Amino acid sequence: MITLCEAQGVKQCISLTLNCVAVQQKESQKKIALPLDKRLFRLYICATNHKTKNAMSAYRQILYHIVFRTKYSEKTINQNHFNQLKNYIEGIIKNKKCVSFQINGMEDHIHILSDLHPSIALADYIKDIKIASSIWMKASGFFPYFRGWGVKYCALTYAYKERDILIHYIKNQQVHHKQESFRNEIKRFFKEERIDMDEKWFWEDS
Numbered sequence: 001m002i003t004l005c006e007a008q009g010v011k012q013c014i015s016l017t018l019n020c021v022a023v024q025q026k027e028s029q030k031k032i033a034l035p036l037d038k039r040l041f042r043l044y045i046c047a048t049n050h051k052t053k054n055a056m057s058a059y060r061q062i063l064y065h066i067v068f069r070t071k072y073s074e075k076t077i078n079q080n081h082f083n084q085l086k087n088y089i090e091g092i093i094k095n096k097k098c099v100s101f102q103i104n105g106m107e108d109h110i111h112i113l114s115d116l117h118p119s120i121a122l123a124d125y126i127k128d129i130k131i132a133s134s135i136w137m138k139a140s141g142f143f144p145y146f147r148g149w150g151v152k153y154c155a156l157t158y159a160y161k162e163r164d165i166l167i168h169y170i171k172n173q174q175v176h177h178k179q180e181s182f183r184n185e186i187k188r189f190f191k192e193e194r195i196d197m198d199e200k201w202f203w204e205d206s
Contacts, residue, residue: 060118062116063114064113065113065155065157066113066155067110067153068110068153075106075108076107076143084140085136088133092132098114098115102167126153130149151205152201152202
């Protein structure tokens with residue numbers, strides 16, 4: 001995973017944990033080019049001085065594959081009403097000015113593929129989704145045994161070109177989990193993305 005420092009307003013500088021390889025300046029435009037590191041991401045940020053001085057627009061091309069589970073990994077997400085939950089979460093994402101590409105899940109966890117608006121911190125984004133959806137699930141009556149979401153979450157970054165592959169993967173969760181357990185799925189994510197951390201932390205709710 002790569003962590004981005006969020007841009008705060010149009011006059012703020014953008015700090016990344018990658019090395020910037022080129023800065024090209026012209027009369028009315030600055031362009032910062034960032035490297036595409038294999039499966040990670042490509043992000044272009046352009047600052048233009050067309051009508052308003054120092055105006056900045058951020059163009060994001062980074063995808064987040066977000067996974068979180070129910071509290072204590074209880075199987076409390078009623079699959080008969082998952083579409084209602086999906087629609088509600090899509091509404092939350094839209095209100096955050098982000099784009100939802102695919103949402104799916106099983107009885108004990110959920111997968112979300114979306115981008116992230118430059119003005120929003122990832123931790124706040126996921127926290128707001130979890131809190132709002134938890135309140136709605138408890139009040140809806142569709143998920144009577146749901147007690148809340150687990151504390152931890154997993155968020156992986158990918159290049160935009162991998163969108164269709166990720167959409168297909170998330171869309172077919174029900175088929176996929178006939179062959180692989182959720183625990184093994186998380187373990188595989190950590191191994192594939194070379195996350196230097198014991199995946200056991202993901203299952204802690206304290």
